[in-house]
Structure formats: structure tokens, C-alpha cells
Amino acid sequence: MPAPWRVVLRRSAFPWFAGGRCPCNRGCVRHRLYCHIVWRTRGNAKLLDARLARFLGRFFRAVARQERARVLEVGLVADHVHVLVRLHPEARISRLLQRFKGGSAFLARKEHHAAAGLDLRWSKGYTIESVSPRGLVGARSYVRRQPERHPDRAIVGWEGDVPEYDGTGFDEWRGEGRERVGGGGGVRDRVRVRVRVRGQGRGSAAAAVSGAAGQLY
Numbered sequence: 001m002p003a004p005w006r007v008v009l010r011r012s013a014f015p016w017f018a019g020g021r022c023p024c025n026r027g028c029v030r031h032r033l034y035c036h037i038v039w040r041t042r043g044n045a046k047l048l049d050a051r052l053a054r055f056l057g058r059f060f061r062a063v064a065r066q067e068r069a070r071v072l073e074v075g076l077v078a079d080h081v082h083v084l085v086r087l088h089p090e091a092r093i094s095r096l097l098q099r100f101k102g103g104s105a106f107l108a109r110k111e112h113h114a115a116a117g118l119d120l121r122w123s124k125g126y127t128i129e130s131v132s133p134r135g136l137v138g139a140r141s142y143v144r145r146q147p148e149r150h151p152d153r154a155i156v157g158w159e160g161d162v163p164e165y166d167g168t169g170f171d172e173w174r175g176e177g178r179e180r181v182g183g184g185g186g187v188r189d190r191v192r193v194r195v196r197v198r199g200q201g202r203g204s205a206a207a208a209v210s211g212a213a214g215q216l217y
Helices: 049-066 093-110 133-144 202-214
Strands: 033-040 069-077 082-088 127-131 179-185 185-187
Touching: 033 093, 033 133, 049 069, 049 082, 049 093, 049 127, 049 133, 082 133, 127 133
Parallel strands: none
Antiparallel strands: 033 082, 033 127, 069 082, 179 185
16 A cells, blocks of 8 residues: 655765755855874974873873864874864954964973973974865874874873764854854754655644654754
8 A cells, every 4th residue: 555645865865975966055165174283392303201191191182172173082102192183264363273272282281191201392394284074084094093003102001082073964064144053063064855755644744744854964
């Protein structure tokens, strides 16, 4: 016996499946901006130990959240740092790096996170490279395997960083004042779906659309 109603979800109604633009016409901006940042201790001194490494992992993530960014991976050896970051379109990279380096050095001295007799000091420069979404897995592996790549500078007693992964619904961002629809673990846009309903009233049709669209997220 055929179902009393049938919902037809047209793929063209959701063009971002194929990398297209959102049809809501409300100024959505889809972004996936990743970068790989590297910097060294001053004079390549082996200053980073296990206690300092744990502090840096917590500090980088706390600062990134304040600067509209997210730290996905942290790779450390005794004399340099690798950080894989996801950036918001409005994030200021220069400020983020200033706080990563200057802030961590200041707080490490103030709260005595460094080993006795050692001050955490960074070199003046840094390297930053963009990472494509397709290259993200390889970049994660490269950052995570730093102790294996430099065994003579691996940090004794440091168990490694706990990686962070993108959550569903965080690929799209709206400017201030734009409508947001909360649900689950992220942000959703209202979309129009063509629906064909047979043998049911308007209320049942609305329920069918709600249930079907919910399966897309």
C-alpha cells in the first residue's frame, strides 16, 4: 500500500552539497581557513619540557578561542613549535601570533611553568603556510609526528597533544545581526524544500518537511 504522503527533497535545493552558494540570500559565508604555523625558541635552545608543553597546549587553545580561531593540533619538540589552526574570516593572524608567543613567554615566567633557572624565550620570526581542506589529514599527521621526526629533541614525559576536530555545523558563519537557527551541536540555516504531499492536511505536510530536513544535518 503506498504511503499517504511523499516528501521530495530536490538536491538542487541544497547546492552547498556540491560546493555552491546557500539559497537563503541572507549573506552566508562558508569558510574553511586552515594554516600551519611554526616558530622556534631563541637560539634554538632546548627549553621545552613536559610541564611547559602541557601548559602551552592549554594556553594556545584558550587564546585561540578569544581570537576567533581554533587550535586543531599542537606538535612540540624541545626547541620549536608546530600549530595547526582553523581561522575565522575576521581573525587577525598577527595578533594571534603575538599572543601565542609573547603571552606564553610572559605567563610561563610569571606562573613558573618553565624548569628552574630557565626562561621561555622565542625567536623573533615564524613561518605560516595555508592548508587546504584536502591537505588537512596530512598536515595533522605531520604536526603530530614531530617527536618521531626529531627523536633527539623529543620531550621526555610529554604524552602528546589531544587533537581537536571540527564539529558538525561549524563550516558556515553569519555576520552580526543575521538569523541563526540553533539545533544539535551547531548552527543551521533555514532552507526551502519542495514538498509533494498526498492525502494529508497542511499540518502534516509541515511535519513531513521538518522531519525530512532534519535528516540532512
